[in-house]
Amino acid sequence: MQFSVTEENYLKAIYMLRENNDGGGVGTNELSQQLQNKAASVTDMLKRLAEKKLINYQKYKGVVLTSRGEKLAIKIIRKHRLWETFLVEKLSFKWDEVHEIAEQLEHIQSDELINRLENFIGNPRFDPHGDPIPDSKGQFNFLKSKPLSQFNQKGNYLLTGVSEHSKSFLQHLTSVGLKIGDSIKVDELNAFDNSYKVTINKKNIQFFSNKVASHILVVLKK
Amino acid sequence: MQFSVTEENYLKAIYMLRENNDGGGVGTNELSQQLQNKAASVTDMLKRLAEKKLINYQKYKGVVLTSRGEKLAIKIIRKHRLWETFLVEKLSFKWDEVHEIAEQLEHIQSDELINRLENFIGNPRFDPHGDPIPDSKGQFNFLKSKPLSQFNQKGNYLLTGVSEHSKSFLQHLTSVGLKIGDSIKVDELNAFDNSYKVTINKKNIQFFSNKVASHILVVLKK
DNA sequence: GATAACATTTAGGGCAGCCTAAAAATATAT
């Protein structure tokens, strides 16, 4: 069965919002914000998706993906991340230039294509933003990284990913000299505004606002 | 200005049908057949395309592309052929497997992407079916090849392309051992049914029906 | 030139996906 680009985008949005929302269903308002449309339009579509057994939906109670819907959502995410990797690795795009193009490419229908593409780019396990790429069965190789802002301690960290993909944020990271795989040493925590003084790769001293720190995903190095 | 996938497909269809139709505009019926929909739907869309100045349209008189419409059509064809070449050259698809996927990829919007892709695959001038790939300015490098069926003489020919891209036709050519660049010597012309007895690459003897010969594009070797 | 055959357009309608405004349900505050 084939689904429209719009339907696929709803599934992806539900999947991505659920990751934060611990457990509970995703709200209509939340979705309309993510999808840049109105709440009434979302309600409309949720009914259609429920009929197609892609989501479980009860009026006023929010929405969760069925296993069928989740499989589809993961497949779209897989395609998005593989295309992003292709664009950066093979066509030399920068990591802040690929998101919009991948938003289009993720809807191309062909399993054969995506599997060959994966092989062509060397079966990467993470995309250019450090996000894990699920395999063709939908399995993630996951690292339990967290936002830097959730560690309230000095120490040495490894940058494994980012949770914000906007051009302006990615360009900011590039401008402070930061990329996936870099080390970040937290030298000072400012309790007043929750900002950070850090050293990147042992020599580059920078300040991160809490907002920046909340979108930087790290693991603590022992 | 952005156009819908449907609008792009209409422009492409008008462009491709015009190539045969010597001079005159393309008919509504003809288009509905190409686009697999009904004539009434075509009339509907032609009005919209005319308002957007992509075509010149007069009721009952058929349709021609404006220069704006033609530029767009050529761009879509350029993208289609570059993606087909990518799929065959980089992802090892066979020439009969790429058409449907390229029908989707041709609608991806990004000039930067298509130019980088072109460079990545080595600036090819012909796609896997022998069709010329227009450059980023819309210029074709054209060879004046014609269907084999239009030469009414024995002689030596070079296969430069095909005018039918269906899986079944391409697989037929593959099965008789024929690919772009092969030589075809016409040994006999059968006046009764306009079929051909030929020798491929100097050793492989085959028979072509007129239908097959009409979709094989060749140049006469001197 | 009339008539038949064919091509094209109009009229009216359906569905997907969006909208606004108003109503209903739920959550929050007092």
Added chain:
DNA sequence: ATATATTTTTAGGCTGCCCTAAATGTTATC
């Protein structure tokens, strides 16, 4: 517990793109 604020749904409507059936224009035939 009631009043208020917020979220969500319903009702009704719009546009893009498709359809069928009927009307109209064009072309071919005698």
